Amino acid sequence: MTPVEHAPTPRRRQDREPRPEPDAVVLHDVWRAWGGAVAVAGLTFALRPGEIAACVGVTGAGKSTALRMVMGAIVPDRGEIRVLGHDPARDFGLLRGKIAPVFQTDRLLPWRTALENAALGLEILGVPAEERRRRAQAWLERLGLTAAASKLPHELSGGMRQRVSLARAFALDPQLLLLDEAFSHLDEVTAAGVRADFLSLARPLGTTCLLVTHSVAEAVEVADRILVFGRPARVVAEVRVAAPVRADPVAQDRVRREVLAHLQGAMAG
Amino acid sequence: MLGTLRGWRETLLVVAALLATLQLGSLVVPKYILPDVPAIAQAAREVLVSDARDIAATLLRLTEGVAAAFALGSLLGVAMGAVPAVARYARPLLNIMMAVPALNWILFAILWFGSAEVRVFFVVVVISLPFYALNVYEGIRGVPADLVEAVEAFRPTRTQAIRILLLPHTVPYIIMTTRSVLGYAIRITIFAELIGTAIGIGARLNAAQSQFRIDAVFAWTAVLVVINFVLQAAVERLDRRLLRWRPEQALR
Numbered sequence: 001m002t003p004v005e006h007a008p009t010p011r012r013r014q015d016r017e018p019r020p021e022p023d024a025v026v027l028h029d030v031w032r033a034w035g036g037a038v039a040v041a042g043l044t045f046a047l048r049p050g051e052i053a054a055c056v057g058v059t060g061a062g063k064s065t066a067l068r069m070v071m072g073a074i075v076p077d078r079g080e081i082r083v084l085g086h087d088p089a090r091d092f093g094l095l096r097g098k099i100a101p102v103f104q105t106d107r108l109l110p111w112r113t114a115l116e117n118a119a120l121g122l123e124i125l126g127v128p129a130e131e132r133r134r135r136a137q138a139w140l141e142r143l144g145l146t147a148a149a150s151k152l153p154h155e156l157s158g159g160m161r162q163r164v165s166l167a168r169a170f171a172l173d174p175q176l177l178l179l180d181e182a183f184s185h186l187d188e189v190t191a192a193g194v195r196a197d198f199l200s201l202a203r204p205l206g207t208t209c210l211l212v213t214h215s216v217a218e219a220v221e222v223a224d225r226i227l228v229f230g231r232p233a234r235v236v237a238e239v240r241v242a243a244p245v246r247a248d249p250v251a252q253d254r255v256r257r258e259v260l261a262h263l264q265g266a267m268a269g
Numbered sequence: 270m271l272g273t274l275r276g277w278r279e280t281l282l283v284v285a286a287l288l289a290t291l292q293l294g295s296l297v298v299p300k301y302i303l304p305d306v307p308a309i310a311q312a313a314r315e316v317l318v319s320d321a322r323d324i325a326a327t328l329l330r331l332t333e334g335v336a337a338a339f340a341l342g343s344l345l346g347v348a349m350g351a352v353p354a355v356a357r358y359a360r361p362l363l364n365i366m367m368a369v370p371a372l373n374w375i376l377f378a379i380l381w382f383g384s385a386e387v388r389v390f391f392v393v394v395v396i397s398l399p400f401y402a403l404n405v406y407e408g409i410r411g412v413p414a415d416l417v418e419a420v421e422a423f424r425p426t427r428t429q430a431i432r433i434l435l436l437p438h439t440v441p442y443i444i445m446t447t448r449s450v451l452g453y454a455i456r457i458t459i460f461a462e463l464i465g466t467a468i469g470i471g472a473r474l475n476a477a478q479s480q481f482r483i484d485a486v487f488a489w490t491a492v493l494v495v496i497n498f499v500l501q502a503a504v505e506r507l508d509r510r511l512l513r514w515r516p517e518q519a520l521r
Contacts, residue, residue, distance in 0.1 A: 071422055092424055096424040100422075103418075103419060107416060107418075111514040112437075112514075123429075124429055178422075
């Protein structure tokens with residue numbers, strides 16, 4: 001990874017103040033229904049600052065609905081959501097620049113170059129043009145996209161486009177990164193590469209990350225903690241993944257089987 | 270079309286065939302019905318030299334009218350896209366405007382306005398504006414939901430969302446509208462000039478008709494066709510420049 005002059009200062013997790021920081025994300029007894037069908041049923045969990053958590057569940061478990069509620073795009077029917085101390089839907093402007101999303105597909109603006117896309121969040125934040133260009137360029141370089149800066153999305157491969165969307169998110173230096181199946185649209189080799197890039201950036205920066213994925217293997221590889229969702233969405237089990245486990249394929253496999261057992265139990269129950 | 274350089278050989282062949290037909294026709298019917306090609310060429314030279322002011326006047330009116338229709342129509346289209354209540358009332362109004370025949374608008378303009386310039390401007394704007402408004406509105410409605418969610422996730426202000434997402438997304442719709450409006454607007458401008466002005470290509474056509482100058486009518490017709498081709502080519506060039514982000518799609 002190339003060192004970048006304008007990269008933000010990492011917020012290292014071990015440098016926390018003695019007094020415990022408030023949780024970055026808190027969901028308490030959150031409910032949401034779509035047309036009479038309950039998608040989220042009493043969802044409760046919290047994320048510590050700097051933590052990487054993955055929500056896993058079967059298709060239609062309401063994982064994306066939960067993530068979009070954390071994003072503030074959907075309002076819960078009842079229950080409370082606090083993101084960095086704010087209500088994400090009501091305090092829309094207060095969280096500007098603090099949350100960044102990465103979606104399943106890149107969702108780049110097709111008329112913008114990779115550089116202009118990477119600078120989108122900074123532009124919305126009101127960063128002056130020259131500075132946002134420099135910062136976006138730096139993040140593209142970190143993600144190996146130096147030569148692609150002036151390219152339009154349709155001129156890039158799927159993996160490159162997803163890297164641009166990662167650059168767009170990281171360029172904001174967000175406190176919370178929300179990833180909705182961010183690697184599942186890519187082939188396995190490309191996904192592994194993009195995932196490795198993501199981890200190499202998110203872990204040193206200490207960015208709090210909430211991932212939604214249907215891939216248990218991906219969750220085990222990436223997360224500090226796995227929240228196993230039932231259907232409708234509620235946390236039926238939590239599995240911690242210690243750093244040594246993530247480095248050990250055998251231990252990874254054991255955790256993966258444990259998560260799968262919870263998932264199967266949730267479906268059977 | 271000549272301007273696009275696509276199929277220009279075919280276009281030249283069709284023009285040659287038309288000229289040959291005209292020339293052959295002029296041998297069998299009286300000259301006051303079908304003049305020969307050299308007579309039309311001579312008339313064309315005359316109008317281009319002596320009536321350049323009329324050509325300029327028509328082009329200026331056309332540009333002013335289409336530019337105003339573009340600006341006001343796009344603004345209305347954006348307002349319709351951003352505020353549902355505006356759309357609810359503007360749509361029936363625009364549909365009524367589009368249902369009024371062009372001739373009626375010209376008659377209204379003659380009755381309402383004394384100035385020839387205002388008459389033509391009014392007619393071109395009132396006829397072209399609904400196309401821009403409705404197409405820009407459709408463009409905004411057609412913004413993909415996933416792009417809306419992606420941009421909204423970065424929490425823009427409403428103005429930022431319009432500038433960053435909605436306006437760029439309407440550019441193809443504006444170009445498409447301009448492409449179709451231009452030909453129509455030229456016809457409307459000429460028609461309005463024919464009835465309500467003393468200067469302009471329409472006025473010169475009126476004079477040629479009253480003097481039984483069929484060669485001049487053909488010459489003006491050729492000038493109008495060329496103007497239309499040149500304007501379409503200009504829009505095509507704009508299209509290629511502004512919409513290079515759209516990959517070319519073609520069925521095999």
